[in-house]
Amino acid sequence: MTRATSAIRAAVVLLLLVVVLAPLGILIVTSLSRAWFYPAVLPAALDHSAWSDLIFDPAHRAALLNSLVLGATTAVVATTLALPLGRSAALSTRLVRRSVALLAFTAVALPPVALGAGLQLTVLTLGLGGTITGVFLSHLVPALGYLTLVFLGVFTRWDLRLEETAATLGATGVARWRLVLLPLLRRPIVEALALGFLVSWAQVALTLLVGGGAVRTLPLDVLAMLQSGQDQRAAAGALALAIPALVVLGASRVAARQTAAVVA
Amino acid sequence: MNSSRASGKRTALPLLLAGALLGVPIAAGVGYTVAGALGLVGNAAPGGLLRVLDDAAVLRSAMLSLWIAAAGTGIALVGAVSLALLFAGHSRLDAIARSTAALPLPVPTVAAAVAVLLLLSQSGWFSRVAAQLHVIARPADFPALVYDPIAVGVIAAVVWKELPFLLLVALSLQSLRGDALTSAARTLGASPWQTVRLVTLPLLMRGMAPSIIAVFVFVLGSLELPLVLAPSSPLALPLLIQERRQALDAASRGDAYVIALLATALALAAAVAHEWLRGDE
C-alpha cells in the first residue's frame, strides 16, 4: 500500500468518524440545552429538563412503553410466522420461491401512505381502530415482508442433508428441530428478532395512519415535539430512539458471533 | 407418501401461508386505494387519471421524490462501494472504518432527520460555526440545505442512513465471491485498478442490484424524511398524497388515491425488477 493510499484511508476514516458521530453529537447537546438560539455554538447553560420530562412525564413513558411492547411483539410474532413461511417456500418449487419473495418484497416496498389507508379501514372494520393491537397488525406487514426475505435466504442456502442424516439416525421431527435445526438457526433467528423489533421501533407512517393519533409511540412523540417547537425534547426523544436500536443491533451481533463460535 | 402428494404439499403450504400473511394485508391496502380512486370509499369523488397527470404540482412532486430517491441511493452506492474497496482488508483501521460506517444502520429515520435539521438548517450548528468564524454575517448567507427545492438535507439524511446498509451488502458480496475471481485476475496479470474495473465492480453491481432497488423504493415512499426536512414547494409525493387525501373537496381526495395508485404501481414494478435481478440465489 502506497503512502498516498494510506493517507487517503486515514483521512477517510477521520471523515467517517465526523460524519457518523456529528448527528449523534448534536442530538446530545440539543437535548441538554434551553433557549439555544443562533448564533451560539454552545448552549449558555446545561439544562436537563428535556430528559427529566422524557423519563418522568407519564405520557412520554406511555409512548415509550407502547414502542417497546409493539417492538417486542412484532419481533416475536413476525419471526414465528416468517420462519415456517420462508422455509416451506424455500424448499418448494422455484416458482413458489420466487412468488413468495415477490410478495414479501412488495409488502416492504409499498409506500406506507398507499398501504396505510387500506389497513386503517381493515383495522376499523375489525373493531381495532385506534388501538395498539391495530397498530401492531399494521407493523406486522413490513416486518413479515423483511423477515420472510431473510428466512427465504437462509433456507435457500440450507443443507438438507443434516436433517436427512438425523432422520436416518432415528431422530423424530421434534428431536430434529431441537438438536439440528434450532442450533443452526439460532443466529438467523436472533437477527430476525432484531430486525423485526427495529422495523416496528422505527415505524412512523403506519402508526400515524392506522393509529389515528390515538396510539402514541416514541417516534411519533419525537415528531410531535418537533412540530410543537420543543427541539430539546425532540432531540432527547431521538436519542432515546437511537440508543436502544444501537444496543439491539450490537447485542444481536454479539449473540451471532457467539453462536458462530459455538457452531464452529 | 407418493411424489405428487408430496409436491402438492410442498406448494400448497407456502402459498397458503404467504396468501394469508402477506397477500391479505397487501390486498386490503391496495384494494382500498383502488376503491378510493374509483370514488367508492373515503368520501371521494372518482379521481381523474388524466387530470392528475396533467397537474403540474403532481408532476413536480413526483420529480422531487424520484430525484431524492435516485440521488440519495446513487451517492450512498458510490460511497458504499468506495468504502468496501478501500477498507476490504483485515487491519485495525479497516475494522474501525467498517464499524464506524455501519453505526447509523439501526438508527431510526426520524432520529436522523431531526439531527440533520439541527445541523444543516440556515440557523443550524454548521451555520453558527460559520457565523462565529465570520465566514457569514447572517443566517440567510448560509446555503439553504433544508426546505430547499434540491432537497440537499433530505439527500444527506438518506445517504447517512442507507450507506451503511449498502456497505454491508457490498462487504458480504466481496467476502462471498470476491477473492477467487480477483486472485485469478491478478494471476493473469491485471493491475489493481484493472481488477477493480473489470472484475470487482461488475460483480458488486450485479450482486447489489436488488439492494439498490430496495433502498430506492424505500426512500421513495418514506414519509418522515420529507415531513421534517423537505421543501413545501415542490411537495414530496407522500406529503402531497396525504394533503390531498385530507382535503375537504371530494375531487382532490379521489385524485390523492389515484396518485397513491401510481406510486403503488411504481413500487410493484420495482418489486418485479428486484425479484428478476435477484435471480435464484
Add this chain to the structure above:
Amino acid sequence: MPSDVRRRGVLAALLIAAVAGGCTAVPAPPTAAELARMPWDSVVARARGTTVVWRMWRGDPSINAFVDAWVAPRVLKEFGVTLRAVSGQGNELVDQLTVEKEAGARTGTASLLWINGETFSALRTRELIAGPWSQVLPSAVAVDSASPIISRDFERDPAGYESPWGTVQLALIYDSARTPAPPRTVAELAQWIRAHPGRFTYDQSFSGITMLKTWLYALNGGAATFAGGFDSTKYVAGRTRLFAFLDSLKPSLWRQGTQYPADVAALHRLFANGEIDFTFSNNQNEAVTKAMQGIIPATSRALVFRDGTIANAHYLGIPFNAPSAAGAMVVANFLLSPEAQLEKQRPSVWADGTVLRLGKLTPEWRLRFDSVVNDRRLVPPESLRIYARPEVAAQYHERLQADWRRMVR
C-alpha cells in the same frame, strides 16, 4: 391426522374467529343528544369510570401541560373520568371520522374534539358530530352568549353542537431588541417587508391562513365586505387583490417566497434563530408564554394591526360515535367552570381568553380574572377589543386555503 391438514384447520379456525369477533354486535352508548334530555346528575353518574379520549391540537406544550397536568387529574378526582388527550385537528379529524363512519364503527376512539371554524362546518355538514348538547351544561349559563365572536363560529350558529372553550386574537410577534419600531398596519408591514427582504414569511397551517384572511379584510374594505354568508363573486374579487398583494411581496419574502414553513412551530423557530424578524400567532399572548418556555427570545412582544386582526373562539365537540359522550359533556362542563377558565388565562399557563361573561360571575371571581390580565407584557385588552375583527363564513377559509396552495405556493 396428517400435519398439513391439521395446520390448515388451525388457520381456518383462526380466520373464522377473527371475522366473528369483528361482527359481534356491540350496544351503542347513549348519544350526546339523548344525554342532553336527561337530568344532569344522571349524565355525571354515567360519566363516572369512563375514559374520554380528547382529540386536540398538540402543537403547543403549554396547552398540553394545562390539559395533562391540571385538567386531567381534576376531572379524575372530581368526576372519575380518565382524560387522555391525543393529537388530531382540522382536516385530519374530519378525515378520520369520515373513515370511521364508513367502516361502520359504532364506537370510535375519541369522545371529545377541539374544533372551530371550517372544521366545525365540515363536521356538521357531514353529520359527524353529535348534538345538540352544550345548552344543558350547568356552567353554560355564565357564557358570554351575546358576544358575536362566541355566538357565531365562522358565521355559523353552534346551535348546541359545540361548547365554547376560549377566545384568541391574531397578533404579530416581534423582538423588541431587534425591531424597536415595528409596523402597526398592514401597509406599514408591506413597506417593512420590502425594506428588509428575506426577513418575513408566513406558515401554511391555520395561523398562516388567519394572517392571510386578516390581510384579505384590510385590502378589501374590512371584514364587513365578506360578512353575511359566502359570496363567490366577492371572494374572487377579494382573492385577486390579496394574491396581487402577495405577488408584489413575494421577492421580498423569506426564500423569495418559494418556500413556506409547514406550521407555526417552524415559523417560531425561524424567528427565534433570527432567520426572520416576525412571527405571529392566533393567540395574542404567545409572545409571553413562548418566551417563558424558552422557545422565543425573552424580548419578544406582540401587537395587533390597527387595520384589525381576527378574533375568534374555539370550541369543543362530541363525535357521532363517541364511546363516552357523558364523560365528554362532564369534561366540557368542567372546562367552562370559572376555575378552569381562570387557570387557562394565566400567562404562566396558556393566556387563552375566557368565554365567560365576567358580569355574570360573583365579585370575587371578577377580581381574580381582572388581576390575571394585568401582566405588562400582554397586549392590553382594550387594544384587543378595538381592533378585533370577526371571522366570516367557513367557505372563505376553505377556498382561500385551497387556492393558496394551487396558485401561490
